Amino acid sequence: MRSALHAEWTKLRTVAAPAWLLLGMIAATVALSAVATSVVTCGPSGCGGDPARTGLLGVQLGQALAAILGVLVVSGEFSSGMFRTTLTAIPRRATVLTAKAVTLTGAVAVAATAAVLGSLLAGRLILHRRGFPAPAPALSDGPVLRATTGSILYLTLIALLALGVAAVLRDSATSIGVVLALLYLLPILAQAIGDPHWQRLLERTAPMSAGLTVQATTDLDSLPLSPWAGLGVTAAWAAAALVVGGLSTARRDI
């Protein structure tokens, strides 16, 4: 396992794309969060909506880059034929996939921490400059801490979900299409559905709308499900994708 991890880490480190994707994820997350904080309508009593959620809005963009990385870690090897070499070196396929998942988790978690903390810092500075020092989310606040750690975990889980999907589908375009459809499409479809019962069900089970409830710090009663349970739904999606991906890699020819 150690050598497998070392191999995966070397692959991730020596190719240019992962580093750029992670940097891009940080930049995109912080940028969109900052823009959202600077445009949201603010009144004397505070800003519209949930300030922590607005300040972490960039996660909705950053997750796309985390997903690309998750997909490429697997599908890149399939398209270049590298996977045969990998399996020649380490024949236990489960070990290979686990090693990939672990290295991906580490890399994305570090970048996600930078992205989320950067967003919070940017949000504080912007709110301060706009003249709203009071409602700026602070890490010492319990719900804000939950939103922060939750967002870091969320980004990591999305990368793992993408890895699992790519292990099943193998083609990078199809995999990223499916992952982004799961993330972005389901919330849009939920809006089109008239029946509030179905709508609620879709909001509870879709990986993005459920997972991002972890960012909520106000008005918790109106959420489709509680913050940590929401992140649990995303974790279930990622786990399911990894299990199916593991089985599919183990059973099928390369």
Next chain:
Amino acid sequence: MKLLRAEWTKFRTVPGWVTGVVTAGLLLVLVALLAGVSSDQKGAPPVPTGPDGGPVTDSFYFVHRSLAGDGSITVSVPALTTSVPAGIGDLRPGVVPWAKAGLILKQNTRQGSAYAAIMVTSSHGVRMQDNYVNDTAGPAVRWLRLDRAGDEITGSASADGTRWTKVGTVRVKLGPAALGGLFVASPQDVVGLGTRGSVSTAAFENLRTRGRWTAGAWAGEHVGAESPTFAGYPENTSGSFTEPGGGFQVTGAGDIAPAVRDSLPTGGALDNILTGTFAALIAVIVVAALSITSEYRTKLIHVTLAAAPGRSQVLLAKALVLGCVTFVAGVAGTAVAAPLGIRLAQANGVFIFPVPSPLRVALGTGALLAVAAILALSIGAVLRSSAGAVTTVIVAMVLPYLLVANPFMPAGVAIWLTRVTPAAAFAVQQTLVQYPQVASHYTPYNSYYPLAPWAGLAVLAAYAVAGLAVAAVVLHRRDA
């Protein structure tokens, strides 16, 4: 021509790509089916529709007598005041710009019947309005007159009751037993992210009638009290009229105007039914990106460029084939999805806002998918990475829509996003109309787009053309 054939052969012989494009069409239909079936408003009161078939708000306080033929009515409106609730039962004076008080001639008291009216408004001066959608501005004075000659009705305004200025003449089918008199309407106050009810009271003086009016007392009633387009009176208020010392004091709420999203929140628009466009879009983008990146992956690009050294032509041929195929899939999908979804939703009691041009929506949706496919192809040619290309185009087109759907996004930002990002193209599906004489949240979230349908598509097309140009340059400069 040979190039086109070659590209068409490549496209048609990859089962995954054909499946992808067919899936795109099917997704449009499937989501429309889902949206139609899942809606349930059976038993809701019917939405009133005006003479042109469009949904209307027709709820107001009406003080009337009947007018059997030609005649005229004159009044002055010295005061119009509006109250808005600050809390439950706590009414405060406020300004609702389109609060109205004036004279109206109406076919009958049925909601949606034909009418012509002249009125003073809180902030928009004297207006002459007829049949819900028509609106003419007049001078800012307090004397009003309506003259009826057959179906021709002339509205006039005056500062002193002696020298009159004509505001407009309209033709309205009033029928033999028309009603005429005073009215007061007070539309919802548009504040922040929502709306709240309002109530207005007007003082009328110098009421004079000439012509074939029936004798007897004036009768007062609230027209359209039960209506999905009327949110009701604020707590502890109601419509009424009194006759203190020869004048009239009339209190009313509601509006006489075309219905918009805010006044008819239960209504559905065609673009809600066509939400499947997003799903179709993702399928099409994946296929489009693959059509170029897989050539690089399989090294087929060497053969392609050896056979046809004109590299831009290769790109153009690919774009044409992709564009045509996705256009056909989009048009076919919409042509089935739109009528099907509308039928199903209507069967479940949902009111669907009228679709002025189904052809434009179908062709526009096809064009949207085609242009998005060409954009994905160009980005795929530049990045040579299918994951990157797919993500770029999906994020550029779908994420703005998600951000716009956030109710806390200020209207200005939402409108900006639907002007400059490729998501502007969804304007091509819009069917709702913005009325200057109705205050409402005209935001993309409510399916009101800032750009005209084809202008929105042109924004996406501009991105695609720019992408194609960059791709052509890059294809020339770089080794394959």
